[in-house]
Amino acid sequence: DAGVTQSPTHLIKTRGQQVTLRCSPKSGHDTVSWYQQALGQGPQFIFQYYEEEERQRGNFPDRFSGHQFPNYSSELNVNALLLGDSALYLCASSRTGGNTIYFGEGSWLTVV
Amino acid sequence: GIQVEQSPPDLILQEGANSTLRCNFSDSVNNLQWFHQNPWGQLINLFYIPSGTKQNGRLSATTVATERYSLLYISSSQTTDSGVYFCAGFYGGSQGNLIFGKGTKLSVKP
Numbered sequence: 001d002a003g004v005t006q007s008p009t010h011l012i013k014t015r016g017q018q019v020t021l022r023c024s025p026k027s028g029h030d031t032v033s034w035y036q037q038a039l040g041q042g043p044q045f046i047f048q049y050y051e052e053e054e055r056q057r058g059n060f061p062d063r064f065s066g067h068q069f070p071n072y073s074s075e076l077n078v079n080a081l082l083l084g085d086s087a088l089y090l091c092a093s094s095r096t097g098g099n100t101i102y103f104g105e106g107s108w109l110t111v112v
Numbered sequence: 113g114i115q116v117e118q119s120p121p122d123l124i125l126q127e128g129a130n131s132t133l134r135c136n137f138s139d140s141v142n143n144l145q146w147f148h149q150n151p152w153g154q155l156i157n158l159f160y161i162p163s164g165t166k167q168n169g170r171l172s173a174t175t176v177a178t179e180r181y182s183l184l185y186i187s188s189s190q191t192t193d194s195g196v197y198f199c200a201g202f203y204g205g206s207q208g209n210l211i212f213g214k215g216t217k218l219s220v221k222p
Binding site for chain 2: 031033037041042043045048055058088090092099100101102103104106
């Protein structure tokens, strides 16, 4: 049983570019959340997707957008990258009504 | 405000020692969970513990919801226990927005 998988593992982008990160949830999970973790900080909630719609959103600008596909996988898109967007981006999945959250290994984004 | 506070921020132990990590959380945060983040960045769910006590091997956790705190106990620590321990809770009763503390960085020396 595969857990939460994310790609790519590491990437480097230039300021102003756009990036897409991908996530496949754990088998049987239908809800995907994305978190941003800056160095030395705890993860911060970006948004959550359920039934292909954004259900909740944290305090992040519109440059951060997402999508969920019919197979429950998800993408996180960030436009007009800033140096401050450099962080570990974590995808988490859960089952509706469940309380246990499973995280992927994350995507390390460096903006130069 | 919405807060999850962890202490201590850093902890250095000799292998075999015991430790207690603390998490205080505000009224708007519920359904406490404890995570371990390994050096490669992956967060592993240790406990879902909204109240009461749970044990898993050398780890145990206790949450006293009425007093808004949770404790994570690590006994007979091993070098593989090193990493950052986070507590987190759902904001406002929802199951989406996990609010994390800043973590406790644990280093276990051989």
